Amino acid sequence: xxxxxxxxxxxxxxxxxTRGVIARAAGPGPPLVSTRAPTVTGEADVLVDVLGxxxxxxxxxxxxxxxxxxxxxxxIPGIVDPVSGRVxxxxxxxxxxxxxxxxxxxxxxxxxxxVVDNDANLAALGAAAVLDHSDDLAYLSxxxxxxxxxxxxxxxxxxxxxxxGEIGHLPVDPDGPVCRCGQRGCLEAVASGAALARQWPAxxxxxxxxxxxxxxxxxxxxxxxxxxxxxxxVAQAVAVIGLAVDPALVVLGGxxxxxxxxxxxxxxxxLRARAGGSPLLAxxxxxxxxxxxxxxxxxxxxxxxxxxxxxxxxxATER
Amino acid sequence: xxxxxxxxxxxxxxxxxTRGVIARAAGPGPPLVSTRAPTVTGEADVLVDVLGxxxxxxxxxxxxxxxxxxxxxxxIPGIVDPVSGRVxxxxxxxxxxxxxxxxxxxxxxxxxxxVVDNDANLAALGAAAVLDHSDDLAYLSxxxxxxxxxxxxxxxxxxxxxxxGEIGHLPVDPDGPVCRCGQRGCLEAVASGAALARQWPAxxxxxxxxxxxxxxxxxxxxxxxxxxxxxxxVAQAVAVIGLAVDPALVVLGGxxxxxxxxxxxxxxxxLRARAGGSPLLAxxxxxxxxxxxxxxxxxxxxxxxxxxxxxxxxxATER
Numbered sequence: 001x002x003x004x005x006x007x008x009x010x011x012x013x014x015x016x017x018t019r020g021v022i023a024r025a026a027g028p029g030p031p032l033v034s035t036r037a038p039t040v041t042g043e044a045d046v047l048v049d050v051l052g053x054x055x056x057x058x059x060x061x062x063x064x065x066x067x068x069x070x071x072x073x074x075x076i077p078g079i080v081d082p083v084s085g086r087v088x089x090x091x092x093x094x095x096x097x098x099x100x101x102x103x104x105x106x107x108x109x110x111x112x113x114x115v116v117d118n119d120a121n122l123a124a125l126g127a128a129a130v131l132d133h134s135d136d137l138a139y140l141s142x143x144x145x146x147x148x149x150x151x152x153x154x155x156x157x158x159x160x161x162x163x164x165g166e167i168g169h170l171p172v173d174p175d176g177p178v179c180r181c182g183q184r185g186c187l188e189a190v191a192s193g194a195a196l197a198r199q200w201p202a203x204x205x206x207x208x209x210x211x212x213x214x215x216x217x218x219x220x221x222x223x224x225x226x227x228x229x230x231x232x233x234v235a236q237a238v239a240v241i242g243l244a245v246d247p248a249l250v251v252l253g254g255x256x257x258x259x260x261x262x263x264x265x266x267x268x269x270x271l272r273a274r275a276g277g278s279p280l281l282a283x284x285x286x287x288x289x290x291x292x293x294x295x296x297x298x299x300x301x302x303x304x305x306x307x308x309x310x311x312x313x314x315x316a317t318e319r
Numbered sequence: 320x321x322x323x324x325x326x327x328x329x330x331x332x333x334x335x336x337t338r339g340v341i342a343r344a345a346g347p348g349p350p351l352v353s354t355r356a357p358t359v360t361g362e363a364d365v366l367v368d369v370l371g372x373x374x375x376x377x378x379x380x381x382x383x384x385x386x387x388x389x390x391x392x393x394x395i396p397g398i399v400d401p402v403s404g405r406v407x408x409x410x411x412x413x414x415x416x417x418x419x420x421x422x423x424x425x426x427x428x429x430x431x432x433x434v435v436d437n438d439a440n441l442a443a444l445g446a447a448a449v450l451d452h453s454d455d456l457a458y459l460s461x462x463x464x465x466x467x468x469x470x471x472x473x474x475x476x477x478x479x480x481x482x483x484g485e486i487g488h489l490p491v492d493p494d495g496p497v498c499r500c501g502q503r504g505c506l507e508a509v510a511s512g513a514a515l516a517r518q519w520p521a522x523x524x525x526x527x528x529x530x531x532x533x534x535x536x537x538x539x540x541x542x543x544x545x546x547x548x549x550x551x552x553v554a555q556a557v558a559v560i561g562l563a564v565d566p567a568l569v570v571l572g573g574x575x576x577x578x579x580x581x582x583x584x585x586x587x588x589x590l591r592a593r594a595g596g597s598p599l600l601a602x603x604x605x606x607x608x609x610x611x612x613x614x615x616x617x618x619x620x621x622x623x624x625x626x627x628x629x630x631x632x633x634x635a636t637e638r
Contacts, residue, residue, distance in 0.1 A: 079599070079602070088602070089598065089599040089602065091599065096598055097598045097602065136479060148563075150564075152471070152476065153474075155472075157471065157564060158565070159564060159565020159566070160455060160565050160566060160567040160608070161565055161602070161603055162565070163561070163562060163565040163603055164563065164564050164565040165562075165563065166562045166565075166599075167559075167562045167563055169562060169597070169599055169600065170558055170559060170562050171555075171558075171593070172491075179597075181597045181598075181599045181600070182596040182597035182598065182599070182600070183593060183596065183597045183600065236490075239489055239490075240486075240489060240559055240563060241563060242482070243482060243484075243485045243486045243488060243489050244467075244483065244484065244486055244559060244560060244563035244564060245469075245476060245478060245483050245563060245564060246477070246478020246479050246480055246481070246482040246483040246484075246485070247478070247479060248479040274490070274502060277501040277502065278488070278498075278500045278501035278502045279408065279415055279416045279500075279501065280398070280408040280410065280485075280488055280500045280501070281488065281500070281501070281502065283398070283407070283408065283416065283480075284480055284482055289479075
């Protein structure tokens with residue numbers, strides 16, 4: 001990397017894990033450096049400091065100063081306004097009513113453009129970029145939380161208050177646990193990785209989702225019961241988005257999405273069971289429109305890199 | 320009306336009532352003639368004949384032959400493809416898997432352009448045209464069925480299979496009644512006018528919804544219980560659409576929507592109760608974004624007139 005080669009940094013801040021990369025500001029090619037670390041939650045100031053440190057460490061690893069980066073793009077959960085860089089209601093990160101002006105604070109400290117967007121929106125953009133012929137899709141992120149990013153007819157659907165896709169906070173089970181948002185039985189409280197970890201704690205270094213699906217595949221009756229109930233709740237999330245906006249494709253992603261084929265099979269089975277008695281649902285074929293996030297690619301990071309690139313002046317990338 | 324003045328016909332076919340008008344093909348002004356009659360359901364061929372007869376009667380009342388009309392626009396429930404004029408899964412009209420080529424059949428019989436679209440889509444377009452500054456809204460039709468029409472950023476969102484807004488067939492109550500679609504406890508099975516009529520049959524000429532809200536206002540405890548449960552289910556429909564696409568406005572319409580202010584108040588109360596413990600939901604203020612369809616206007620007919628006008632050659636309307 002020469003000083004004249006423009007680079008960008010990108011972060012995908014999840015409820016559990018933060019990933020980051022340094023990538024070229026133009027052209028194809030893999031990231032130059034990447035990192036992955038637990039997300040530090042609970043206090044907005046600490047979150048800002050840690051994210052700043054992550055960008056700093058990435059820049060060092062790439063052999064550049066932060067000030068030499070063209071821009072930083074950050075995906076983060078919650079209600080995010082990409083214009084003001086304001087984050088609210090990232091309930092799994094400890095950000096609530098009080099706004100966190102993440103872009104301004106990191107931008108002031110770095111002296112370069114910093115731009116933030118909702119992580120599911122960026123993952124949807126990233127998935128649309130990676131999957132061919134997919135300018136109409138929903139990215140269903142099942143991680144610590146549950147959220148959807150929507151690319152409809154080629155454009156991100158943000159909604160009037162930046163809440164489009166926040167179906168994680170739709171109550172679906174009156175007997176379910178209280179959600180971090182304050183309601184009871186939200187999709188996020190029953191269909192997230194955190195919900196699954198409560199029902200199937202892993203003690204052998206595997207993720208709870210991986211452990212659960214392995215135990216179910218091995219024939220454990222309690223694991224099968226937990227898996228099928230979980231898959232039923234994920235199927236409800238797919239049905240919500242399928243009937244509300246009817247996207248061409250629903251992409252299963254997030255940390256639980258990494259379970260891969262067994263998750264896809266379980267959710268498809270739940271969707272087909274629902275459609276069994278309903279010609280309308282059978283015809284909509286939501287099961288057939290469900291797909292896994294592409295293997296070996298982190299759509300959220302792809303989207304965050306694209307976001308950062310969009311803030312680098314075109315002249316700087318024409319080399 | 321002179322023979323040179325171009326007219327269009329428009330129908331809004333509901334699960335219970337069909338309304339129709341003859342209007343001028345261009346310019347403002349009220350319909351020239353209008354009609355309202357029970358919808359004949361259960362047999363697609365009979366439905367086609369009756370709708371043809373309705374257009375015929377409208378034309379006669381306006382003093383013209385059908386062949387003199389510029390076009391006919393029809394809104395109808397179900398999965399509707401406006402390009403092919405195909406209707407499927409209008410479960411309250413007896414149209415299922417087998418497609419009804421409504422536009423072709425009426426067009427062949429009339430010899431003029433006939434165009435069909437989903438009734439909730441047309442109502443959303445109509446509401447957007449009537450309400451100022453509203454190019455981003457959901458029209459929640461609560462009639463015999465429950466369906467949503469979406470105008471997002473000024474454009475109808477139809478979805479990949481024409482199913483966008485079909486949240487009436489989202490199961491929300493595992494203990495609810497079986498829905499006509501074949502699933503159990505769908506929003507349509509608990510939050511529709513038909514669901515309300517089962518719980519509060521009216522015997523005095525009032526609509527069940529009007530009778531229920533009047534009895535509740537008069538202090539009847541059972542009426543209050545039925546009303547509040549119903550309003551809670553409608554609030555769930557608003558939450559589904561609010562969290563999925565976050566429209567600027569949600570317009571309450573359909574036959575039950577005619578209850579007006581008491582319905583709006585009950586659904587708002589249910590939404591505010593949900594938001595009570597949730598800063599995120601409180602911030603989204605779905606209650607504040609809920610509105611009644613404009614008084615004295617049938618948005619579905621406004622949309623159907625616009626649809627018909629769009630098929631009249633521009634030269635014919637320039638007078």
